[in-house]
Amino acid sequence: MSHHRHTDRIDLSHGGGGRATTELVRGLFQRHFDNPLLAQGHDASVMPRPAGRIVMTTDAHVVAPLFFPGGDIGALAVHGTLNDVAMAGAVPTALSAAFILEEGFPLADLDRIAASMAAAAREAGVPIATGDTKVVEKGKGDGVFIATTGIGIVPDGIDIGTHRVRPGQAILLSGTIGDHGVAILAHRQNLSFETRIASDSQALHRLVADMVAAVPTLAMLRDPTRGGLSATLNEIAEAAALGMTLDERAIPVLPEVASACELLGLDPLHVANEGKLVAICDAADAPALLRAMRARPEGAAAAIIGEVTAGPAGMVEMTTMIGGRRIVDWLAGEQLPRIC
Amino acid sequence: MKYIEEFRSRELAAGLSRAIAQEADPARTYNFMEFCGGHTHAIFRYGVQDLVPANVRFVHGPGCPVCILPVRRLDDAIELAERHGVILCSYADMMRVPGSGRRSLIKAKADGADVRMVYSLLDALAIARANPAREVVFLAIGFETTTPPTALAIETARREGIGNFSVFVNHVLTPPAIRHILEAPEIDPAQAVRLDGFLGPSHVSSVIGSRPYEFLAERYGKPVVIAGFEPLDVMQSVLMLIRQVNQGRVAVENEYSRVVTREGNLRAQDLVDRIFELRPTFEWRGLGSVPDSALRLRPAYAAFDAERRFALTPKQSRETKSCECPSILRGVKKPVDCKLFGNGCTPETPMGSCMVSSEGACAAYWTYRRAETLAEIARRKVAA
Numbered sequence: 174m175s176h177h178r179h180t181d182r183i184d185l186s187h188g189g190g191g192r193a194t195t196e197l198v199r200g201l202f203q204r205h206f207d208n209p210l211l212a213q214g215h216d217a218s219v220m221p222r223p224a225g226r227i228v229m230t231t232d233a234h235v236v237a238p239l240f241f242p243g244g245d246i247g248a249l250a251v252h253g254t255l256n257d258v259a260m261a262g263a264v265p266t267a268l269s270a271a272f273i274l275e276e277g278f279p280l281a282d283l284d285r286i287a288a289s290m291a292a293a294a295r296e297a298g299v300p301i302a303t304g305d306t307k308v309v310e311k312g313k314g315d316g317v318f319i320a321t322t323g324i325g326i327v328p329d330g331i332d333i334g335t336h337r338v339r340p341g342q343a344i345l346l347s348g349t350i351g352d353h354g355v356a357i358l359a360h361r362q363n364l365s366f367e368t369r370i371a372s373d374s375q376a377l378h379r380l381v382a383d384m385v386a387a388v389p390t391l392a393m394l395r396d397p398t399r400g401g402l403s404a405t406l407n408e409i410a411e412a413a414a415l416g417m418t419l420d421e422r423a424i425p426v427l428p429e430v431a432s433a434c435e436l437l438g439l440d441p442l443h444v445a446n447e448g449k450l451v452a453i454c455d456a457a458d459a460p461a462l463l464r465a466m467r468a469r470p471e472g473a474a475a476a477i478i479g480e481v482t483a484g485p486a487g488m489v490e491m492t493t494m495i496g497g498r499r500i501v502d503w504l505a506g507e508q509l510p511r512i513c
Numbered sequence: 514m515k516y517i518e519e520f521r522s523r524e525l526a527a528g529l530s531r532a533i534a535q536e537a538d539p540a541r542t543y544n545f546m547e548f549c550g551g552h553t554h555a556i557f558r559y560g561v562q563d564l565v566p567a568n569v570r571f572v573h574g575p576g577c578p579v580c581i582l583p584v585r586r587l588d589d590a591i592e593l594a595e596r597h598g599v600i601l602c603s604y605a606d607m608m609r610v611p612g613s614g615r616r617s618l619i620k621a622k623a624d625g626a627d628v629r630m631v632y633s634l635l636d637a638l639a640i641a642r643a644n645p646a647r648e649v650v651f652l653a654i655g656f657e658t659t660t661p662p663t664a665l666a667i668e669t670a671r672r673e674g675i676g677n678f679s680v681f682v683n684h685v686l687t688p689p690a691i692r693h694i695l696e697a698p699e700i701d702p703a704q705a706v707r708l709d710g711f712l713g714p715s716h717v718s719s720v721i722g723s724r725p726y727e728f729l730a731e732r733y734g735k736p737v738v739i740a741g742f743e744p745l746d747v748m749q750s751v752l753m754l755i756r757q758v759n760q761g762r763v764a765v766e767n768e769y770s771r772v773v774t775r776e777g778n779l780r781a782q783d784l785v786d787r788i789f790e791l792r793p794t795f796e797w798r799g800l801g802s803v804p805d806s807a808l809r810l811r812p813a814y815a816a817f818d819a820e821r822r823f824a825l826t827p828k829q830s831r832e833t834k835s836c837e838c839p840s841i842l843r844g845v846k847k848p849v850d851c852k853l854f855g856n857g858c859t860p861e862t863p864m865g866s867c868m869v870s871s872e873g874a875c876a877a878y879w880t881y882r883r884a885e886t887l888a889e890i891a892r893r894k895v896a897a
Contacts, residue, residue, distance in 0.1 A: 362632070422523065438871075485884050495526035495744045497560015499881040505860035 181280040188274065188308025201284055202272075202304060205291035210267065210302035218302040223266065223326045230257040231322040239286065239316055242356050243371030244447070246319055247289035252376050252447060253398070254323040255297055259378035260394045260450065262333040262385050263325035267302040268294060270321050274306065275314035286317065297376040299323075325378075331385050335412035337392035340483040343459035344417060345452045347380065347466055348373070348474040349425045350402050354444035355433045362437070370429050375448035380471040384452060387465035393453035396446070403442040403489065403501045405451055411487040419479035419491040419501060443504040453481060520743030521559070529748040530564040536755045542568045545754055546844055547712040548691060550577030550872025551742050557881040559744035565751060572706055573877075575690055575842040576714060578655040578683075579606045579870035581797045585830035586683055587612040590652050593681065594618065594626040597823045599648040602637035605630045607652060610869045613830045634666040641670070641678035650819045651680045658716040660684045660808065661781040664788040667810070667817050681819040682809055685795065687717050688725045689806035694843065695733050697800075706844055710754040712747065713739035715769050722777025723767050730763045741769040788814055798832075798866065799842030836865035841874050848878040849889050855879070 186193040203211060210218040234250040244252075251268065258265040270290065274283065294301050352373040359370055377396065385391055397405035402424070410417050426434075426441045434441050448471065454462050459477055466472030479491075489501040519525070537543065547553055553573045556562060562571065575581050591612055594601035601618070608619040608630060622628040627647075631637050634651060641649035653663045663680060670678045691711065713726055718739045726737045736757035740750035750768040757764060767773055788811060795807030810818040832839065836858070837851035848854050848867070858864040860876055867873035878886045 488884050490884075493559045493744075494521040494523065495559050495561070495564065495748075496523045496530075497563040497744075499558060499560050500883055502880045502883070505876075505880075 183274045183276060183278040183280065183283065183308055185276055185308055185310070188306060194306065198304075198306060201280070201287055202306070205284075205287040206270075206294070206301040206304070208300035208302070210300050211304075218267070220267065220302065225326040225329060228258055228261040228263040228325045228327055229322065230254060231320065232257060233318065233320040235315065235318050236357070237315060238357075238360060239282065241360050241372055242369055243352075244374035245286060245289050246317060247286035248293040249374050249447060250319040250321045251290050251293035251297065252374050254321040255299060255376045255378055256396045256448075256450070258323040258325035259376075259381040260333070260396055261325070261327055262331040262381060262391065262394060263327045263378075264382060265297070265299045265323050265325040265378050268299055268321055268323050269303045270301050270319060271305040272307070273314055273318040273320075274308045275316050276308060276311040278316050283317065286319075290319075293376070297378065328385065330389055331391070333391060333394050335393060335409055338409060338413040338415060338453055338481055339392070340415060340481050341456055342392060342453050342481045343456045343477050344406070344419070344479040344481065345454070345459065345462060345466065346402070346424065346476055346478045347377070347450045347452070347472045348448075349427045349430065350397070350446055350449060351426060351430045351434060351439075351441035351444035353447040354401070355430045355437075355439075357445075358437060358439075359433055370427070370433060373446055373448035375471055377448065377450055377471055380450070380466065380469045383465050383469055384462060388454050388458045388462045390458065391452060391454050391462065394450055396450045398447060399445050400504055401441070401443040401445055402451065403440075404503055406489045406501065407487070407503050409451075409453070410489050413481075414486040416482040416484045416486060417479055417489045418482050419489065421491050421494045423476050423478045425474045425476055442501055456480065520741070520745045522745065525745055526564055526748060529745065529752060533565050533569065533748065533752050533755065536752060536759065537566050537569055538759060539566070539568060542570060543709050543755055543758060544570050544572050544706055545710050545712055545751065546572040546574045546694075546708050547740075547747075548574035548576040548687065549712075549714045549717070550580065550870065550874075551715065552576075552712055552740065552747060553874055553877050554872055555742050555744055555747055557877040560881070561744050561747050564748065569751060569755070572708060572844040573841070573847075573874040574694070574844060575797065575799055576656065576687065576717075577842075577867070577870050577872040577874075578659070578685065579610060580838065580842055580866040580873045581685065581799060582607075582610070582654055582683055582866070583796045583798045583830070584612050584832055585796070585828065588616075588828055588830045589825050590681060591616055591618060591621050591626075592825060592828075593650055593819065593823060594621050594628050595624075597648070598627075599650045599823075600627045600629060600640060600644060601650050601652060602629050602631045602640060603652040604654070606870050607654065609863060610866050611833060611863060613828070615833065615864070634662050638666055638669060638675065638678060641675050642673075645677055647677060648822075649678050651678070652683070653680045654683045656685055656687055656714070656717050657720045657785075660785050660789065661720065661778075664784045667788055667814055668784075670817060671814070676816070679817050679819040679822050680810070682789075684789065684808045685797070686806050686808070687714055687721070688728070689803055690797065690800060691726075691729060693800055693803045693806070695729075695735065697843070708735065708844075709758050710736035710738070712750050712754070713737045713765070715740060715742045715746070715772070718769065718773040718777070720778050720781050723765050723773055723775050724777070726765045730765050734763050736763050737765045739765070739767045739769050739773050741772070787811075797842075799839040833864045838865035838867045838875075841867050848875040849886055849893075851875070854890065855883070855887050
């Protein structure tokens with residue numbers, strides 16, 4: 174914080190394009206994000222043409238609160254986009270970041286967010302190659318919104334998508350579900366549990382690299398973020414026009430997350446994750462894929478949770494904890510607390 | 514959580530499933546009404562039906578506070594928000610329930626009414642404190658479980674002198690509703706389901722105790738087992754009900770003894786009694802007018818009663834045409850009998866309250882058993 178006093182706040186001049194804008198970009202963002210691509214100092218960063226197919230994805234981040242147990246909007250903006258790149262089986266190569274700041278936002282908080290983004294990008298080994306900053310009047314934003322775009326390269330021979338999902342394939346999950354959503358909700362509601370629940374926000378591209386190396390015929394990858402595991406599996410089942418059967422007992426849920434969901438009247442299947450993935454592969458390859466996943470910390474709690482079936486199309490069915498049957502449905506409306 | 518897992522164990526469930534199959538007489542059917550929407554939800558979420566023989570049937574009762582609120586009361590709430598300029602605070606479950614002409618609180622909100630979703634009554638009190646120049650009304654619904662918190666909020670408002678806070682009271686009572694179902698003069702006897710017993714409410718009974726159900730055994734000869742909300746609680750209670758029926762016994766038994774006592778929570782009962790009194794009659798969706806089945810504020814608390822504070826206009830409220838919610842709430846029809854199920858009426862576009870509430874029977878069939886319910890509807894269409 175050498176460049177700003179802690180009491181300093183964003184004002185409209187920081188987005189005006191004048192000296193204040195340049196000072197903010199140089200003194201805060203470039204200082205944290207420093208890398209050769211950004212150091213080019215152009216409107217667009219120039220990089221060599223890579224071999225292979227390029228993937229591109231973008232994601233806007235508007236989380237409230239901005240800082241939560243296990244992460245913050247900055248790290249989330251990096252992880253979220255890296256993970257979307259990785260779900261194509263790709264190796265991420267560069268990120269962009271656009272900031273929409275609300276007038277009056279404390280510079281100290283922005284500094285903390287930029288530092289967290291820089292740390293997340295460094296840890297992932299992916300540079301933030303370009304960026305933009307705009308300031309909106311007080312009341313027209315919620316502190317800070319961050320939109321990130323990511324590009325990456327898909328290795329030859331890797332073809333991931335719902336078109337490759339077939340009946341009989343195995344469905345794997347990389348770890349416990351519901352951690353992120355419950356961490357945010359519990360923080361918002363001021364709930365305290367014996368164990369503090371932290372967001373699972375993390376980059377998954379290294380896990381994916383090991384997975385495609387172990388099973389290059391991997392058919393499908395997706396990260397179950399908004400809408401939780403149920404939304405992700407329903408999307409895949411619908412797109413592939415196939416069914417699925419899960420075993421509820423095989424789906425890992427942390428005990429404290431399960432307790433919090435009981436209290437809040439939520440189903441962990443509907444709660445958001447920010448560091449988990451669903452993978453689908455031929456049943457014969459499932460043990461090898463599971464081994465590769467469990468060998469990495471991001472996949473230590475990975476499990477085979479079910480299989481793809483011929484139908485009914487678009488229906489995700491589940492054998493319940495007690496051995497009954499049910500559908501795993503999309504969440505209708507918003508997740509609501511129970512009332513009695 | 515260990516504690517909860519024991520009530521969801523697949524091994525224990527398999528053992529109970531075998532015991533139920535052994536106990537149930539294949540020569541007859543057993544119709545048990547689970548009064549509470551919470552039980553309906555637990556049965557469907559865990560697929561308890563799959564673990565009992567086909568001749569053991571669950572009849573879904575009216576114990577869903579969102580479902581049984583009649584359209585007129587909902588229209589009144591919408592009027593409060595739209596025409597009296599109040600901040601109307603409601604639990605989220607009520608927001609999408611369709612009133613007359615399929616208006617809902619969420620539509621009123623979109624059109625500019627100040628409707629706020631709250632997680633607890635304390636949030637509504639906080640809104641009242643923060644907006645002293647505005648009238649803040651809490652839309653109170655629910656059975657005996659939610660009444661004590663409402664009573665507490667009213668006491669708090671009085672103690673703190675929060676003069677801009679009032680409650681639109683729709684608190685209802687369980688035992689009179691069960692009595693009404695058993696007497697039900699207006700129910701077509703040809704449609705009536707013979708009930709062999711009741712799964713008694715869990716949370717409601719923790720407040721009122723098991724004693725208020727004793728009349729069911731004494732006067733109506735119906736067995737009652739107060740059941741917990743976990744799937745194994747439900748299975749154990751079904752086993753206890755089948756045993757009562759087979760042995761010709763009629764008693765109020767308590768499976769949920771880890772929480773429920775015969776007398777209930779006396780402090781909560783005192784609190785409610787201090788602030789509320791019986792309404793002579795109250796209209797329930799599905800059941801019609803049920804005497805002594807709901808509460809209102811005592812005259813001493815009139816200042817906190819939204820019905821006395823605001824002049825609500827009389828209105829001609831109407832149910833959605835063809836919606837079978839009323840018959841479903843009486844247990845005489847099932848969601849599969851409704852023409853609208855999945856045919857325009859879904860949780861995203863609900864036409865009746867039973868599809869909106871997470872405790873409603875239609876929502877349970879849609880969310881957990883959609884494939885086979887829609888297949889059954891299609892089969893019936895072909896047959897017709």
